[in-house]
Amino acid sequence: MLALALGGFGIGTTEFVTMGLLPDIASAMKVSEPSAGYAVSAYAIGVVIGAPVIAASCARVPRKLLLIVLMAAFTLGNLATVFAPTFGTLIAARFLTGLPHGAYFGVASLAAATLAPAGQRAKSIAAVMLGLSAANVVGVPAATWLGQHLGWRNAFVVVAVIGVATIFALLRYVPQLTGIVMTNPVTELGALRRPQVLLSLLVGAIGFGGMFAVYTYIATTLTDVSGLPIGLVPLVLMLFGFGMVFGNILGGVLADRGVDRAIFLAMIAMVVILAGFVVAAHNPYAAAVGAFLVGSTGSALAPGLQTRLMDVAADAQTLAAALNHAALNIANAAGAWLGGIVIAAGYGYTAPAMVGAGLAVLGVLLFTFTVWVARRPATSENS
Numbered sequence: 001m002l003a004l005a006l007g008g009f010g011i012g013t014t015e016f017v018t019m020g021l022l023p024d025i026a027s028a029m030k031v032s033e034p035s036a037g038y039a040v041s042a043y044a045i046g047v048v049i050g051a052p053v054i055a056a057s058c059a060r061v062p063r064k065l066l067l068i069v070l071m072a073a074f075t076l077g078n079l080a081t082v083f084a085p086t087f088g089t090l091i092a093a094r095f096l097t098g099l100p101h102g103a104y105f106g107v108a109s110l111a112a113a114t115l116a117p118a119g120q121r122a123k124s125i126a127a128v129m130l131g132l133s134a135a136n137v138v139g140v141p142a143a144t145w146l147g148q149h150l151g152w153r154n155a156f157v158v159v160a161v162i163g164v165a166t167i168f169a170l171l172r173y174v175p176q177l178t179g180i181v182m183t184n185p186v187t188e189l190g191a192l193r194r195p196q197v198l199l200s201l202l203v204g205a206i207g208f209g210g211m212f213a214v215y216t217y218i219a220t221t222l223t224d225v226s227g228l229p230i231g232l233v234p235l236v237l238m239l240f241g242f243g244m245v246f247g248n249i250l251g252g253v254l255a256d257r258g259v260d261r262a263i264f265l266a267m268i269a270m271v272v273i274l275a276g277f278v279v280a281a282h283n284p285y286a287a288a289v290g291a292f293l294v295g296s297t298g299s300a301l302a303p304g305l306q307t308r309l310m311d312v313a314a315d316a317q318t319l320a321a322a323l324n325h326a327a328l329n330i331a332n333a334a335g336a337w338l339g340g341i342v343i344a345a346g347y348g349y350t351a352p353a354m355v356g357a358g359l360a361v362l363g364v365l366l367f368t369f370t371v372w373v374a375r376r377p378a379t380s381e382n383s
Contacts, residue, residue, distance in 0.1 A: 012139060
């Protein structure tokens, strides 16, 4: 579990550190900050494309070998980021780095669920996802600080080193995962014919966007709106990470007690917290607390969605689990894009939080419809 989580730690660091270093990247590449946000969107689009393509096409590849190959590709993508000479090549490098993201988490989550004790699937999935959350406590603040003081490229050198360490950990500690039933591309792609899979993915793609709308531009929000010194920004990013760890653990516990209820609770909390952040952002202390709560509510949603997708996907669990991260990165790309639009339109750096609250409301409504559709046949039969 620790070896699998280490990969999540590296992935989380590279995904979120870009947001903390957007001002530095924009300055170095001589582009505006909203334009620099395309680096975040490019990574997210890579996840969206890579997750289904890799999960389906590699359905017959032994799971342990696939995890190692995916982490090797991830490491090479980060090295390409380090040496990108222009903004265009940086965008391409971020896209390539995102390709293995969803498939890695999909296979790792399925491995965790397969090895989990009875009744603890969501907790085991959350344990793997904990690496992603822990990245925001240690990896992202440390890499952000390093990038601010020694140049943004050095942050991605650190991520590449984590990738190499993960490869060795996977080789040494992860079993062969023979308990996972091997499928084929046709079977895996069958998940896309299941309405509950598609609706659950859409819930994540829309509802999760609020967190990314805020977090993409968090560095400038904290300095320009909250009045926080730039040197303290990594500390608030660390608070955000602690919130993700707390939310991830809580989400796993709640999902084992009732998946649909856990998703509802997380999404309703997101609506309240994101709307409140519009006001909280004007005070440095309130903004710090708000960052913790935004991270908590967003992360609490992930274990429930991951577990639900694996439940409704039947014999196509690898693709469904991978597609969850594709959906969340659609949310990432959409959140960064919509946040950039309202900022560029002159509404200020609190506007993304209001956009995020709106996305969370849409997510709640869509999930209500999803659950209604899932329960409708049983209701009809009983009547």
